[in-house]
Amino acid sequence: MSQTPPTILYCHCQYAQVVPKEVKEAVLKKLCDSGVAFEAVADLCEMAARRDPGLQRLAGTGSVKIAACFPRAVKGLFHQAHADLSPERTEVLNMRTLTAEDVIAALLTSEIQPNLPTGKETLRVAAADQPAAT
Numbered sequence: 671m672s673q674t675p676p677t678i679l680y681c682h683c684q685y686a687q688v689v690p691k692e693v694k695e696a697v698l699k700k701l702c703d704s705g706v707a708f709e710a711v712a713d714l715c716e717m718a719a720r721r722d723p724g725l726q727r728l729a730g731t732g733s734v735k736i737a738a739c740f741p742r743a744v745k746g747l748f749h750q751a752h753a754d755l756s757p758e759r760t761e762v763l764n765m766r767t768l769t770a771e772d773v774i775a776a777l778l779t780s781e782i783q784p785n786l787p788t789g790k791e792t793l794r795v796a797a798a799d800q801p802a803a804t
Contacts, residue, residue: 696770
């Protein structure tokens, strides 16, 4: 029985502009040239702020590889949108710190290298979602 390949999500980090332009453009071009199916979003931060239902759909797809920024930030953004990612089935490729070649190499393999942090990162975000005590 063949295993379903992971969903690939590419974030262009349009609004925060924290990912080097050269890296994100090279990753996007190589993804397009690869012929592999992937989803591209303008900005995960903006989607999380709107609690976009697309994040819940993506979190429920099974294994997922996400090209964005820091794993802890991506985990928090999905949590903010009530779309927690599976720590065992999620790999986040940090385009702020990796080269475009390293990101593409990881995205195009079917193997998942889970790297979401565990613990307090989610708790801090959850506390921010709570109404203030009166």
